[in-house]
Amino acid sequence: xxxxxxxxxxxxxxxxxxxxxxxxxxxxxxxxxxxxxxxxxxxxxxxxxxxxxxxxxxxxxxxxxxxxxxxxxxxxxxxxxxxxxxxxxxxxxxxxxxxxxxxxxxxxxxxxxxxxxxxxxxxxxxxxxxxxxxxxxxxxxxxxxxxxxxxxxxxxxxxxxxxxxxxxxxxxxxxxxxxxxxxxxxxxxxxxxxxxxxxxxxxxxxxxxxxxxxxxxxxxxxxxxxxxxxxxxxxxxxxxxxxxxxxxxxxxxxxxxxxxxxxxxxxxxxxxxxxxxxxxxxxxxxxxxxxxxxxxxxxxxxxxxxxxxxxxxxxxxxxxxxxxxxxxxxxxxxxxxxxxxxxxxx
Ligand SMILES: *[C@@H]1O[C@H](CO)[C@@H](O)[C@H](O)[C@H]1NC(C)=O
Ligand SMILES: *[C@@H]1O[C@H](CO)[C@@H](O)[C@H](O)[C@H]1NC(C)=O
Numbered sequence: 493x494x495x496x497x498x499x500x501x502x503x504x505x506x507x508x509x510x511x512x513x514x515x516x517x518x519x520x521x522x523x524x525x526x527x528x529x530x531x532x533x534x535x536x537x538x539x540x541x542x543x544x545x546x547x548x549x550x551x552x553x554x555x556x557x558x559x560x561x562x563x564x565x566x567x568x569x570x571x572x573x574x575x576x577x578x579x580x581x582x583x584x585x586x587x588x589x590x591x592x593x594x595x596x597x598x599x600x601x602x603x604x605x606x607x608x609x610x611x612x613x614x615x616x617x618x619x620x621x622x623x624x625x626x627x628x629x630x631x632x633x634x635x636x637x638x639x640x641x642x643x644x645x646x647x648x649x650x651x652x653x654x655x656x657x658x659x660x661x662x663x664x665x666x667x668x669x670x671x672x673x674x675x676x677x678x679x680x681x682x683x684x685x686x687x688x689x690x691x692x693x694x695x696x697x698x699x700x701x702x703x704x705x706x707x708x709x710x711x712x713x714x715x716x717x718x719x720x721x722x723x724x725x726x727x728x729x730x731x732x733x734x735x736x737x738x739x740x741x742x743x744x745x746x747x748x749x750x751x752x753x754x755x756x757x758x759x760x761x762x763x764x765x766x767x768x769x770x771x772x773x774x775x776x777x778x779x780x781x782x783x784x785x786x787x788x789x790x791x792x793x794x795x796x797x798x799x800x801x802x803x804x805x806x807x808x809x810x811x812x813x814x815x816x817x818x819x820x821x822x823x824x825x826x827x828x829x830x831x832x833x834x835x836x837x838x
Contacts, residue, residue, distance in 0.1 A: 535816075537724040542820070545572040545579075553578050555803070557593050557711050558585040569820050573748065573804060579718070580709060581806040582822040590708040594631055601628050601711070602690030604636040604678060605698045608663055608670050612639055615698045615829060617646045624651060626702035626825065634689050638677055657685075672774045672788050679767035687760045694757035696826075700810065704825040712803035714758035714766065716796050720807040720815060720828075722750040733790040738782050739773035740790035742797055751796055753789035754828065755810045758802070769795045 504512065545563055549572050553561050563571040565583040572578055594601070603623065607616040620635065627633065632653040637645055640663040650656060661677055664670045678695060686693065692711050722730055730750040733740040757763065770791040777784060784790035811824035 538818075540724050540726065542568070542724065543570040545570055549576055552576065555585070555709075555712070557590040558587075558709050559589050559593075561585055566820075569806065573800070575800045577712075577800065577802055577804055579804040579806055580809070581820075582808055585709045587705065587707050587709055590711070591630060594628075594708040594711070597691075598632075599692060599708075600632040600634060600690045601708070602634050602636060602686055602693035603627060604638065604681070604686070604693060604695045606638045606661070606670070606674055606677075607645070607698045608638070608640055608661065611698050612641060612644055615700075617648075618701045619696075619698050620646065620648055620656070622702035624648065624654070626704060627706045628708060629705070631708065634686070636681060636686055638674075638681075675767045675770040675774060675788050675791070679764065679771055682760055682764050682767065687764070690760065692757065692759055693763055694755065695763070697754040697828075699829045700754060700826050701829070702825060703827050704823045706809065706825045710757070710803070710805055710809065712758065712801075714762040714796075714799070714801045715756060715803045715805060716749075716751040716792075716801035717755035717805045717810050718807050719750045719752035720810060720812045723807050725750070731785060732793055733784040733786070735782065735784075737780060738784050738790070739776045740784040740794040742794060747793065747797055748800070749804065751789075751793055751801075751804075752810055753786075753792050755805065755826065756792060765799070766792070766795055769798075 544567065547564070553563060553572055553576065555561055555578055561571075561578050561580075561584050563578065563584050566581045569581055570579055571581060571584055578584070605616070605619060616637065616639075620637075623635070629651075633655075635654070635656040636659055637656065638659045638661045639645060640661055642658045642660055645656075645658050648656070659677075659681060661673070664673050681687070682693065694710070694715070727747055728744060730747055732742040732747050732750070734744075735741055736743075756766070758766070770788055773784075773791040773794065774788065786793075808821050808824055810826045810828070811821060812828045813824075814828075814830065
């Protein structure tokens with residue numbers, strides 16, 4: 493006996509089928525939400541492979557402080573730039589050689605930090621205490637804290653050869669202005685006592701704390717920090733200033749990496765040039781009624797595009813715990829605090 497296919501009984505009546513369709517849709521949406529929760533969109537960047545340094549360049553790279561770099565120790569990440577500067581990752585340098593070299597040259601290392609408004613009470617103590625444990629341990633260090641409330645700077649017991657100086661700055665009204673006045677203030681300080689006392693200086697944001705050794709392996713004529721949020725992104729996606737009227741503007745095909753203004757440094761002379769350039773760019777923009785997308789960080793990125801840094805620090809040196817685990821990040825050395833802008837920026 494034949495049964496026509498079209499006459500086969502449907503497994504469910506239409507009403508039930510409709511209900512099943514809706515149940516499946518709701519389930520699928522629920523799964524998607526759970527998936528995004530466990531596996532944030534940010535993790536899609538893991539699908540972008542990291543570049544690797546060509547072996548011809550690896551063999552050549554030397555460093556003034558660490559001597560030979562073992563760049564092949566990290567085949568999983570990019571360890572050099574196209575202009576043959578090293579990108580410092582855990583495992584590529586010998587920290588003891590850098591320590592000895594700094595002592596041999598009898599260097600003093602400066603660390604500047606701005607603690608203005610609520611940033612002071614909220615972050616400065618932890619920043620300094622953790623710096624005493626991890627920043628240039630065993631070296632001569634001079635901290636420069638810039639603040640409008642010198643009396644509120646915590647008194648810490650500092651290790652031998654370490655000093656803390658408090659510099660008064662006037663408080664700007666908006667936090668954008670605080671961040672932008674920083675370059676001008678640093679430029680003046682580098683031309684004064686700070687520049688006479690230290691030979692190399694690191695400039696850092698205060699809303700972070702040290703969690704691992706941050707030693708002289710980071711020193712060079714000019715030092716830039718890869719931004720933890722952006723080191724895997726393709727160049728055209730990086731958040732450079734794109735408004736051509738701004739002094740910080742970079743065209744689509746310009747820019748090497750996106751650098752984080754939370755850490756930069758170098759020799760006093762190189763930092764004088766950097767801060768002069770950024771302060772001038774900020775002034776020009778202000779005169780035109782503009783404000784670059786990421787304020788002084790945009791101008792810093794423009795500077796490092798024009799004048800390439802001699803050394804680049806991997807995101808291990810300034811990591812954001814909000815990103816979660818990444819296989820290539822072995823020992824974070826500085827961690828940003830959670831951003832609580834509403835609380836500290838008014
Ligand atoms: C090392 O530098 C310090 C401070 O800059 C100075 O007081 C000291 O005399 C120097 N030591 C040598 C051996 O040059
Ligand atoms: C190494 O030192 C020399 C001389 O002091 C300097 O010209 C050069 O720029 C330094 N290199 C780096 C990578 O800082």
